[in-house]
Amino acid sequence: MCFEIISVLLAINRILLYYRPMRTFAETKTHEVTVDVVILTIHDNRLKVLLIKRDKEPFRGKWSIPGGFIRLSENIDDAALRVLKEKTTVSNIYLEQLYTFGDPLRYPNARVITCAYFALLRAEDIKLDVKGTEGVSDIQWHEVENLPPLAFDHKEIIEYSLKRTRERLELCPIAFQLLPKKFTLTELQKSYELILKKDLDKRNFRKKMLSSNILVETNEYTKSVSKRPAALYSFDNITLNSKRGHFFS
Amino acid sequence: MCFEIISVLLAINRILLYYRPMRTFAETKTHEVTVDVVILTIHDNRLKVLLIKRDKEPFRGKWSIPGGFIRLSENIDDAALRVLKEKTTVSNIYLEQLYTFGDPLRYPNARVITCAYFALLRAEDIKLDVKGTEGVSDIQWHEVENLPPLAFDHKEIIEYSLKRTRERLELCPIAFQLLPKKFTLTELQKSYELILKKDLDKRNFRKKMLSSNILVETNEYTKSVSKRPAALYSFDNITLNSKRGHFFS
DNA sequence: GCAAAAGTGTTCAATGTACACCCATGC
């Protein structure tokens, strides 16, 4: 008898938890846990982050990085990948857990802890498509140097992802993940300069890249206007993977 | 009227949530979130981790790293510090968020996501005291090279903390945090060797340390048996802090 | 022929690595 009452109450409990409005989160004894993914790419010689415009409270009308609640039976990496797949056509993606942000005041009227990830993508692998994404009125690339007002603590999260990307880049050539499959050395150098926020010496950069044996000559060249064509390179996955242990120590 | 019923149900809900047994966690719509702290030190020329013996299910009788649930109004760093303070007399501690582990199967019969931290402490700052710590039957240092069977995924968490400590040590001299306030160069070198798991050249090591200007001569010497006394050094906090921007990039 | 970006080597400084012997002390 007692057990049946508790079962009924638990069932009601579950339903209430499911439909409770945001503002009651803080009144329960639990935290919500989300993943948020900073998606970076390089496009038009600019380092850009994918932002969505929120069409629901809180922060309706503000921009934010894509995210979502972690499902009960889903591990956190899979949740991040799911968020990523909603917005992109992923393939051989660079996705890394960044940091977990959990200030009690980061989310209004609720305790929401977010496990932040960052991903490096080729711009060509992105589909900018709002359809089917509930609560989103727009989706756009934004230059990281010129961000609009952001929801929650997403400005801090993006800044931290840039810092981490910079640290990673000093150890291994992850900038490839941001470029088209075939790229010129100048484009590669430019991507390094955008991430590291400093100019690099052209000859030293090329020497270092070419001596690392991770580049493959494609024997193709750019066709451009009024200048010398540039050699296109691609990225030696096999050599990189064999060096991964070294690059990532 | 409807509001009152909901209020009563929510109150019952809160009570039930508070007292529900572990096995019903997974039946609710929420995750539990904990912090776990890997506490490292060097003692008797060994790298050691602080473990507690669990006196409650799950994993009763197994060893685990100290941890606890994050309170609703507490940020995650504070929760980690709270766990640390229960076991130690902290002062100027090195505490860093490590990684968030959230495999659905890591915790039996519940979904518990844990935000792992690691801390580097002087052995002298630890109090090994079980009193007042509910659910703990023992607390001991264990050599990281010789761990007992551990609860949950704590073996993985410890291993990851060692990897991270190694990476940090290559960038900045955090090994100080593990040693007594006054130490010999040989002790410092030994701590590097324990963390990096490789032998270092004595002359090169001393040259590097002494030229970095982060060591202060105390003009004190060890008094030992049948050997030459060794100079004791301490750690120049001022110089280190001014270099922190550099050490941590 | 000119604008615009591609491509190319050498020199120097700093840093890391290898390596072997004398010193101070307690017993």
Added chain:
DNA sequence: GCATGGGTGTACATTGAACACTTTTGC
């Protein structure tokens, strides 16, 4: 006087940093 760990310097290799001119193309 001997056992034990403390303390010391040089030579070489590797890596990073500075620096300016020629080449190829489209117009």
